[in-house]
Amino acid sequence: MNKTAKNHVLELVEMGRVICIASGKGGVGKTFLTGNVGIALAQHGFSVCLVDADIAMANLSLLLGMQSSPITLHDVLLGEATIQDAIYEGPKGVKFIPSGLSLENYRRVDSERLESVINSIANQFDFVLLDIPAGIEKNVLSAIAASDEVLLIATPDPPSIADVLKTKIVAQRLNRKTIGIVLNLVRGEKGEISDTDVMKMLELPVYGIIPYDPEVRKTFLHEKGGPLMVRTPDSPAALAVQKTASKIAGIEISIASPKSKNPIMQFFNKLFSIFKKKPKASKD
């Protein structure tokens, strides 16, 4: 996007947006999406800060090739460093706050402080993107609470979609806005749930359909590795990430949505109506 487009969007976005990338299941591409969408936004001229808020299993630094960043979010959460000291320069001008790898420090960290730490930098950037753990445990809740918006990601299969619905409900209970869902590792195979059906099930717009792309795995090659957006910006997954970045930034891109009548829709509608039921008030 050119600067004029950026200015237009920024008129709409008065202050920095803090967005976490969340999923029910692990290994669906949160870290991949956070890193690459952040780089794409930076390439569009936005100021972006990526935060590795997966404080137990940090690996955003690996994706960015920034493993040797000495001051980390752990130090900040422990009150042993300031957040400004933990901000590093990443690829293509993104800023990056790493998480520590020490298990000892992890045990001492209190993730509840994350909200105030993130609040303190939100207005320095157009976008602060948080890479968070999977599931709905305490560290996830703290990271969602530290965000203004939640972008969901899942693979297009029933267990992944069922679990991401729980994440959506948790975000709702924390009064955080879920903006959309990204489908990743899409292979176009039989048995996958279509984006149209996902949209209906989750009642959310689809922010991206990212194909399985063997180029992604080359990120971690010792030589010739590096984030997809930097290495092969024309690969199918990188182009899809690009669309997601545009959608996040507020430029509508119509994503082709092949119509399908998924035979398991009925099953899911039933399952989701159970999930969505509010818990009954306890009698005691």
Ligand SMILES: Nc1ncnc2c1ncn2[C@@H]1O[C@H](COP(=O)(O)OP(=O)(O)OP(=O)(O)O)[C@@H](O)[C@H]1O
């Ligand atoms: N579109 C894709 N095509 C091919 N491989 C992918 C794609 N997206 C992600 N991967 C690979 O899948 C693996 C899991 O991705 P990633 O680490 O981003 O998932 P995650 O949701 O962050 O996992 P965790 O829940 O453990 O934090 C990585 O090896 C990544 O390179």
Ligand SMILES: [Mg+2]
């Ligand atoms: Mg991850």
